Amino acid sequence: MSNAETDLAPTAVPLTTLSEDEDLFRDTVRQFAQQSIGPLVSQMDEEQHFTNGLISQLFNLGLMGIEIPAEYGGSGGTFFEAILAVEQLSRVDPSVGVLVDVQNTLCVNALLRWGTDEQKKHYLSRLATDTIGAYALSEAASGSDAFALQTRADKRGEHYVLNGQKLWITNAKEAGLFIVFATVDAAAGYKGITAFLVDKNASGFSIGKKENKLGIRASSTCELIFEDCRVPAKHVLGEVGKGYKIAIETLNEGRIGIGAQMLGLASGAWGHAAEYAKERKQFGKPIAEFQAVQFSLAEMATEIEAARLLVYNAARLKDAGLPFLKEAAMAKYYASMVAERVASQAVEIYGGYGFVKDYPVEKYYRDAKIGKIYEGTSNMQLATIAKLVLAEGGHSRT
Numbered sequence: 166m167s168n169a170e171t172d173l174a175p176t177a178v179p180l181t182t183l184s185e186d187e188d189l190f191r192d193t194v195r196q197f198a199q200q201s202i203g204p205l206v207s208q209m210d211e212e213q214h215f216t217n218g219l220i221s222q223l224f225n226l227g228l229m230g231i232e233i234p235a236e237y238g239g240s241g242g243t244f245f246e247a248i249l250a251v252e253q254l255s256r257v258d259p260s261v262g263v264l265v266d267v268q269n270t271l272c273v274n275a276l277l278r279w280g281t282d283e284q285k286k287h288y289l290s291r292l293a294t295d296t297i298g299a300y301a302l303s304e305a306a307s308g309s310d311a312f313a314l315q316t317r318a319d320k321r322g323e324h325y326v327l328n329g330q331k332l333w334i335t336n337a338k339e340a341g342l343f344i345v346f347a348t349v350d351a352a353a354g355y356k357g358i359t360a361f362l363v364d365k366n367a368s369g370f371s372i373g374k375k376e377n378k379l380g381i382r383a384s385s386t387c388e389l390i391f392e393d394c395r396v397p398a399k400h401v402l403g404e405v406g407k408g409y410k411i412a413i414e415t416l417n418e419g420r421i422g423i424g425a426q427m428l429g430l431a432s433g434a435w436g437h438a439a440e441y442a443k444e445r446k447q448f449g450k451p452i453a454e455f456q457a458v459q460f461s462l463a464e465m466a467t468e469i470e471a472a473r474l475l476v477y478n479a480a481r482l483k484d485a486g487l488p489f490l491k492e493a494a495m496a497k498y499y500a501s502m503v504a505e506r507v508a509s510q511a512v513e514i515y516g517g518y519g520f521v522k523d524y525p526v527e528k529y530y531r532d533a534k535i536g537k538i539y540e541g542t543s544n545m546q547l548a549t550i551a552k553l554v555l556a557e558g559g560h561s562r563t
């Protein structure tokens with residue numbers, strides 16, 4: 166062994182090794198997901214909303230404020246624990262996964278980083294106990310080109326007056342707090358973008374059409390309408406004109422959460438496919454005894470493991486305060502690809518039964534598609550990765 170290797174060895178811990186606390190946390194969330202969410206999944210998908218009482222259970226378990234410090238009533242956990250929670254919930258229902266993901270990796274995260282003491286006291290204590298957050302950046306004409314947004318915020322004395330519409334906003338039906346991006350000066354381009362904390366009951370604010378979706382159907386996705394919506398100036402999050410920075414930085418972290426959602430989804434679909442393959446008999450024996458089926462399950466398991474390493478590494482880098490931008494984009498890009506492939510293979514392993522709603526895998530297949538779209542499409546992830554690896558040039562680890 167070279168000196169360089171021996172120097173590294175004492176501190177190098179395998180990425181998937183969990184601390185005692187992380188292990189306990191993961192098992193608790195996994196058990197809750199299987200026992201309390203599992204029986205509701207199909208009905209929630211059909212009815213397109215979360216069963217009454219489920220959200221309060223998530224609050225009671227501390228899953229809606231994982232990183233919120235104990236002084237505000239939160240769990241005082243790590244970003245990595247938020248990632249573990251999203252993964253475990255998404256194994257059973259990726260809709261519940263994204264609810265918890267947006268709350269923790271976007272809303273709580275943005276307030277922790279940019280909130281004033283007063284804002285933290287007021288909003289973090291609510292987010293930890295009974296209030297769901299939503300994160301409103303996208304509009305009808307600005308998706309990938311997010312900073313071309315048109316929602317305006319005009320200063321009137323001690324208030325801003327918001328006018329415009331947001332589209333595709335996750336958690337909108339259930340949320341009490343919305344982080345809304347609007348421009349205070351359209352001529353200033355991205356430098357006019359400002360983040361506002363908007364209460365559900367703010368005058369001039371309403372929830373518009375709820376989308377009827379292909380997948381993650383229990384999760385609400387709605388239009389937001391601002392018609393002379395009055396927001397106190399003290400509800401600006403961070404600095405006026407620095408909303409673009411908040412959006413970029415929270416989404417950099419949020420996409421590790423989507424990687425975790427897709428990882429959980431893939432591992433849930435794999436589990437069902439493996440069980441089914443052991444039970445289903447054709448030609449007088451379980452289909453799991455056919456090499457073709459074994460190889461398919463082996464390939465899926467390998468891809469899931471690779472996705473897990475990418476997601477965990479990005480999350481651990483973030484918690485360690487190290488650069489993680491490239492790793493986060495790779496984790497989201499790769500995990501969403503694996504989720505789609507694994508869910509598709511799971512449907513095939515189930516044969517005809519995979520194609521009907523009486524069995525669980527068709528839902529994973531539908532739910533997987535969103536991973537390549539939200540929080541930056543796969544093309545946008547590739548653009549980020551390309552920019553970073555090309556800039557690394559000859560010094561790249563790639």
Ligand SMILES: Cc1cc2nc3c(=O)[nH]c(=O)nc-3n(C[C@H](O)[C@H](O)[C@H](O)COP(=O)(O)OP(=O)(O)OC[C@H]3O[C@@H](n4cnc5c(N)ncnc54)[C@H](O)[C@@H]3O)c2cc1C
Nearest residue numbers: 300301302303308309333334335386538539540541542544
């Ligand atoms: C279910 C759901 C939930 C969502 N939740 C939220 C939310 O909570 N908050 C929020 O703000 N938004 C949310 N979104 C919006 C989501 O982030 C956008 O849909 C996404 O960013 C893509 O934008 P778009 O739909 O306008 O597609 P477009 O940007 O129009 O992209 C269309 C296609 O063109 C490609 N493309 C665009 N530009 C380029 C380029 N420069 N190079 C290469 N290819 C390019 C894209 O990759 C894509 O394939 C959600 C969307 C959905 C469907």
